[in-house]
Amino acid sequence: MILAPLMAPIISLAMALVRQDGILLTDSLKTLGWGLLLALSCAAAMTWVIPLHQVTGEIAARLNPNLLDLGVALVSGVAGAYAHAREEIARSLAGVAIAVALVPPLAVSGIGLGWGEWAVFQNSFLLFLTNLFGIVLAGNLTFLLLGFGPFRLARRGLLTALALVGVVSLPLGVGFSRMVEQNAIVRILEGQEFAGVVVQEAALLPGRDLRLSVRLLSPTTLNHADVERVKRAIESRLDRRVTLEATIVIIL
Numbered sequence: 001m002i003l004a005p006l007m008a009p010i011i012s013l014a015m016a017l018v019r020q021d022g023i024l025l026t027d028s029l030k031t032l033g034w035g036l037l038l039a040l041s042c043a044a045a046m047t048w049v050i051p052l053h054q055v056t057g058e059i060a061a062r063l064n065p066n067l068l069d070l071g072v073a074l075v076s077g078v079a080g081a082y083a084h085a086r087e088e089i090a091r092s093l094a095g096v097a098i099a100v101a102l103v104p105p106l107a108v109s110g111i112g113l114g115w116g117e118w119a120v121f122q123n124s125f126l127l128f129l130t131n132l133f134g135i136v137l138a139g140n141l142t143f144l145l146l147g148f149g150p151f152r153l154a155r156r157g158l159l160t161a162l163a164l165v166g167v168v169s170l171p172l173g174v175g176f177s178r179m180v181e182q183n184a185i186v187r188i189l190e191g192q193e194f195a196g197v198v199v200q201e202a203a204l205l206p207g208r209d210l211r212l213s214v215r216l217l218s219p220t221t222l223n224h225a226d227v228e229r230v231k232r233a234i235e236s237r238l239d240r241r242v243t244l245e246a247t248i249v250i251i252l
Contacts, residue, residue, distance in 0.1 A: 003098055006032065006035050006036075006037055006103075008028075008031075009031040009032040009035065009100075010030040010080070010132065010135055011030065011081060011137060012024055012027070012031075012140075013025065013028040013029065013032065013136055014077070014081055014135070014136050014140045014142075014143060014161075015081075015104045015137075015148065016028055016138030016157075017136070017140050017154070017156075017157025017158070017160065017161060018140055018143040018144055018148055018149040018153070018154045018157060018158075018186075019148065019149040019153060019154075020149070020153045020154070020156065020176075022201065025084070029068045036106070038054070039103070039107070039110065039182050040106065040109060040110040040113060040152050043107045043108075043110020043111055043112040043113075043114065043119060044110045044111070044114035045114070046110075046111075047111050047113075047114025047115055048114055052183045055087070055120070057107050057119070058108075058126075059111065061166050062105045062108040062123070062127050063108070063119075063120065063123040063124060064175055064179065065105075065123065065126050065127035065130055065171075065172055065173045065175055065179075066172050066173075066175035066176035066178075066179050067169065067173060067175075067176040068176070069127055069130050069131065069172070069217055070134050070165070070168075070172055071130070071134075071135025072134075073133070073135050073138070074134045074135075074137065074138040074157055075133040075138070076131070076134075076135055076138070077136065077137065077138025077139045078135060078138045078139070078141075078142050079137035080135065080139060081138065081139035081140075081142035081143055081146075082142055082146075085088070085142070085146050085148070086145065089213045093128050095250075096186050102116070102131050102132065102135075104126060105127040105128040105223055106124075106125075106128050108120065108124035109121050109124045109125040109143045111124075111176070112124060112125075123172070125216060126168065126172075127166055128172060129168055129201075130172060133161065133165045133168055134165060135163040136161050136164075137158075137161040137162060137164075137165050139176065140154065140157055140161050141158070141162065141237075144158070155157070160239055162236070172181065182203075182204045184237065185202070185204060185210075185212075186202050186203065186204075186227075187228065188237060188238065189202040189212075189214070189234065189237075189238075192204050193230040193231045194233035194234055194237070195226070195232075195233045196218070197216045197217065197218045197222065197226070197230050198216070198217040199214050199215070199216060199217075199230075200214070200215040200216075200217060200230070201213075201214065201215040201216075201247075202214050205245065207241075209241075210238075210240055210241065210242045210243065211242070211243040211244075211245065211246050212242050212243070212245065213245045213246075213247075214233070214244065214245070214246050214247070215246070215247045215249060216247065216248050216249065217239045217249050218229060218248065218249070218250060218251065219236060219250070219251050219252070220250070221250060223250050227244070227246055227248070229240070229243045230244075230246070
């Protein structure tokens with residue numbers, strides 16, 4: 001990520017949109033496309049070489065993109081464009097900022113391809129596109145404000161970047177709403193007692209229905225009927241049906 005190989009073509013793409021430079025636009029897209037293909041291929045190939053198939057914390061962190069990620073991309077785009085416009089600023093710092101936003105989700109997308117897991121690829125690639133479009137939009141605006149092109153030329157590119165950001169913002173908004181809902185549910189359940197059993201480490205699992213993973217702390221052994229009572233108590237508190245995956249811990 002320190003090398004930031006995708007930084008130059010992305011910043012060049014933002015500049016091409018501002019100046020409506022067809023040759024620079026073509027070269028930037030071509031370089032970006034080859035870099036994207038190479039990164040996905042390398043990540044997918046590594047999954048075939050390394051005999052591991054486990055969703056780690058780093059992978060899971062790239063599977064739930066939301067509007068906050070778009071904010072990170074916009075800041076990275078401003079940093080990258082400004083660093084390229086001002087020679088006295090170290091470009092490596094902006095390069096790291098952009099690489100942090102782009103390389104990890106792209107690597108996870110390649111891992112998803114290697115595993116044949118469409119959900120992993122789809123969600124992480126959405127995050128990559130969010131970062132890409134956000135950086136291009138922010139870079140476009142930064143170059144425009146710095147006077148690298150007149151508004152009459154930059155308008156078309158600016159509208160294109162805004163449209164692309166608008167498209168990805170729809171699923172990002174859904175992701176943000178889900179994140180808010182998850183936090184609310186966790187706050188309701190964490191550390192609370194249901195049917196004489198304390199709930200800890202509550203977390204929502206992926207899926208259309210409400211699926212909960214919880215840790216149940218009890219001074220006595222719990223059978224299926226006891227867990228069912230806990231489940232009904234949770235459903236009553238949330239006023240929703242849930243699917244419960246529970247780990248039972250006996251406190252002696």
